[in-house]
Amino acid sequence: MSVLVTDLLAGSQRALARLLTYIENEHPQAQAALAALYPHTGKAHLVGVTGAPGTGKSSLVNSLAKAYRAAGQTVGIIAVDPTSPFSGGAILGDRIRMRDLTGDRGVFIRSMATRGSLGGLARATGDAVRALDAAGFDVILIETVGAGQSEIDIARQAHTTLVVEAPGLGDEVQAIKAGILEIADVLVVNKADQPGVQSTVRALRTLLDLGSNRPPSGLHHGLPAQDSRQPAADHRPDEWQTPIVETVATEGRGIDVLQRAIQAHRAYLRESGQLRLRERQRQEIELQSRLQEVLFRQVAERIDPALWQAVLDQVAARELAPADAVERLLQTVGLAD
Amino acid sequence: MSVLVTDLLAGSQRALARLLTYIENEHPQAQAALAALYPHTGKAHLVGVTGAPGTGKSSLVNSLAKAYRAAGQTVGIIAVDPTSPFSGGAILGDRIRMRDLTGDRGVFIRSMATRGSLGGLARATGDAVRALDAAGFDVILIETVGAGQSEIDIARQAHTTLVVEAPGLGDEVQAIKAGILEIADVLVVNKADQPGVQSTVRALRTLLDLGSNRPPSGLHHGLPAQDSRQPAADHRPDEWQTPIVETVATEGRGIDVLQRAIQAHRAYLRESGQLRLRERQRQEIELQSRLQEVLFRQVAERIDPALWQAVLDQVAARELAPADAVERLLQTVGLAD
Numbered sequence: 001m002s003v004l005v006t007d008l009l010a011g012s013q014r015a016l017a018r019l020l021t022y023i024e025n026e027h028p029q030a031q032a033a034l035a036a037l038y039p040h041t042g043k044a045h046l047v048g049v050t051g052a053p054g055t056g057k058s059s060l061v062n063s064l065a066k067a068y069r070a071a072g073q074t075v076g077i078i079a080v081d082p083t084s085p086f087s088g089g090a091i092l093g094d095r096i097r098m099r100d101l102t103g104d105r106g107v108f109i110r111s112m113a114t115r116g117s118l119g120g121l122a123r124a125t126g127d128a129v130r131a132l133d134a135a136g137f138d139v140i141l142i143e144t145v146g147a148g149q150s151e152i153d154i155a156r157q158a159h160t161t162l163v164v165e166a167p168g169l170g171d172e173v174q175a176i177k178a179g180i181l182e183i184a185d186v187l188v189v190n191k192a193d194q195p196g197v198q199s200t201v202r203a204l205r206t207l208l209d210l211g212s213n214r215p216p217s218g219l220h221h222g223l224p225a226q227d228s229r230q231p232a233a234d235h236r237p238d239e240w241q242t243p244i245v246e247t248v249a250t251e252g253r254g255i256d257v258l259q260r261a262i263q264a265h266r267a268y269l270r271e272s273g274q275l276r277l278r279e280r281q282r283q284e285i286e287l288q289s290r291l292q293e294v295l296f297r298q299v300a301e302r303i304d305p306a307l308w309q310a311v312l313d314q315v316a317a318r319e320l321a322p323a324d325a326v327e328r329l330l331q332t333v334g335l336a337d
Numbered sequence: 338m339s340v341l342v343t344d345l346l347a348g349s350q351r352a353l354a355r356l357l358t359y360i361e362n363e364h365p366q367a368q369a370a371l372a373a374l375y376p377h378t379g380k381a382h383l384v385g386v387t388g389a390p391g392t393g394k395s396s397l398v399n400s401l402a403k404a405y406r407a408a409g410q411t412v413g414i415i416a417v418d419p420t421s422p423f424s425g426g427a428i429l430g431d432r433i434r435m436r437d438l439t440g441d442r443g444v445f446i447r448s449m450a451t452r453g454s455l456g457g458l459a460r461a462t463g464d465a466v467r468a469l470d471a472a473g474f475d476v477i478l479i480e481t482v483g484a485g486q487s488e489i490d491i492a493r494q495a496h497t498t499l500v501v502e503a504p505g506l507g508d509e510v511q512a513i514k515a516g517i518l519e520i521a522d523v524l525v526v527n528k529a530d531q532p533g534v535q536s537t538v539r540a541l542r543t544l545l546d547l548g549s550n551r552p553p554s555g556l557h558h559g560l561p562a563q564d565s566r567q568p569a570a571d572h573r574p575d576e577w578q579t580p581i582v583e584t585v586a587t588e589g590r591g592i593d594v595l596q597r598a599i600q601a602h603r604a605y606l607r608e609s610g611q612l613r614l615r616e617r618q619r620q621e622i623e624l625q626s627r628l629q630e631v632l633f634r635q636v637a638e639r640i641d642p643a644l645w646q647a648v649l650d651q652v653a654a655r656e657l658a659p660a661d662a663v664e665r666l667l668q669t670v671g672l673a674d
Binding site: 031034035036038039040041042052053276279280283284286287288290291292293294295296298299300311312315316318319320321322323324325326327329330335 | 368371372373375376377378379389390613616617620621623624625627628629630631632633635636637648649652653655656657658659660661662663664666667672
């Protein structure tokens with residue numbers, strides 16, 4: 001076992017930071033270290049935090065981290081910015097956060113920006129979360145900006161996903177919400193001291209009830225939400241009703257309710273067997289994507305570069321369709337159908 | 338050649354609509370039809386339109402389409418919504434647009450929503466664009482919501498990418514902008530009749546000049562932008578300076594300037610050789626991703642399902658790291674390193 005791995009397991013934040021840099025740079029040491037750390041993972045509760053710009057996600061993550069620290073739990077924060085190859089946004093968020101949390105050894109904060117490759121950031125984020133998990137953090141908050149497919153892929157790596165909204169966002173934003181409501185385990189309406197909060201909560205409740213993959217609201221129960229009219233006694237461990245929690249993160253208001261909602265979701269995941277099921281799905285998807293990558297690398301090495309260019313020329317000249325080009329390339333390495 | 342293909346090439350919008358449905362549903366006929374249509378592609382100018390919610394992208398696409406129609410050109414519109422598995426947003430946008438453009442045979446509009454698979458939407462969008470290209474549309478507008486990685490991947494399929502901004506968006510939005518400025522060939526500040534337009538234009542110009550991949554502003558020239566202080570005589574065909582165009586799409590203001598900017602970018606792409614270069618890069622990426630997919634399908638068929646489950650069990654029990662699991666699976670099909 002490498003010094004990096006033993007240092008990290010012994011609690012060295014320097015070793016952890018170095019491993020995260022290796023992961024970001026796709027350094028060969030990263031995968032070896034992660035394989036050695038793998039038996040030490042699976043203990044942390046992974047909380048995804050996503051939502052549109054302007055909803056106050058960073059303040060919310062900050063407040064949550066402080067609340068967990070006050071309760072004696074250690075917290076890792078991964079701030080992911082899929083939109084910024086410049087990583088300007090991520091760095092900015094980091095600095096603001098650092099002011100509040102710096103100097104506390106029970107908190108570790110890291111920003112990750114996109115490398116431009118499709119799926120590359122989701123993979124790197126998964127590896128980073130695993131490194132923090134092995135390092136022993138109790139709660140890992142994974143914050144993403146925006147609500148595109150890559151953010152959804154990143155949020156799916158969490159056990160509990162918070163979708164953050166704010167009152168008074170426009171109609172176009174409202175339409176977008178529908179897409180991320182599906183992945184929300186807990187809906188947070190932050191900035192709840194601003195006008196329009198009640199109509200936002202009502203609109204979200206309606207959208208939740210419309211969600212095509214869910215049974216009608218009368219048939220499923222879960223955490224008694226702040227706005228819920230379901231009696232708590234109806235609780236069944238195999239169903240989860242997404243609660244809507246109102247917060248004012250900058251003042252710490254509602255953070256205790258949010259913590260209890262996250263706790264209740266974790267209990268639901270355990271009791272219902274969903275925790276194991278979700279982990280297995282995640283692992284299966286990871287195996288598939290790794291298999292795909294390794295396979296491609298091996299076959300790409302066996303394809304003659306001159307042939308690759310010749311085939312590309314024919315595609316460019318519109319003489320050969322891409323699907324037929326792939327078939328021809330695979331024939332030359334004996335792998336065609 | 339199938340009836341679908343001959344009908345589509347003869348101008349049948351019904352055949353085109355059917356092919357797009359096949360593409361969305363990954364129907365086997367889609368790939369065969371696209372292969373047959375491939376020699377008829379490569380003529381349309383592909384314009385990507387992306388930007389944050391609330392910037393008025395849909396109105397802009399609408400105005401642009403009407404302006405192209407007035408100039409006698411046919412227009413295809415693909416509206417992509419990567420955030421909405423419900424496709425509520427996409428359908429909404431469609432209806433609004435239909436009011437203005439319906440009944441005109443020179444315009445074809447189609448919305449596409451995500452199927453949830455990573456990269457699946459980008460692929461389907463690429464295929465849809467190819468179908469419209471073969472059907473003979475002069476200009477194809479590809480509109481995406483938001484600014485995540487998947488939107489960037491979709492925008493990269495275009496020849497000319499417009500990034501739409503609006504005055505008065507908050508600081509967090511500002512930070513996000515940096516990420517998509519890199520992909521902008523033309524920056525559009527829409528809603529230019531609203532307060533703050535000049536400070537937005539200044540901020541964007543500063544961000545553009547800071548862009549790390551670009552030479553300092555004094556060294557590169559291109560289209561004389563509305564706010565440019567470069568004399569037009571400095572034009573060199575091998576450099577492009579992203580212009581900033583102010584529009585009020587709802588009133589059609591600035592649309593003529595925007596059309597000229599798109600035209601100038603197309604001329605630049607041709608003269609500089611970038612058009613061929615970009616197409617080749619796109620084709621190479623497409624070949625790689627198709628190759629990866631076919632390879633995985635073939636190898637997955639050769640892996641014993643019982644072994645797959647046994648390996649997954651070991652990963653779930655944290656006895657085997659994912660990287661080692663992949664190695665073991667590849668050994669059984671004789672493909673390990």
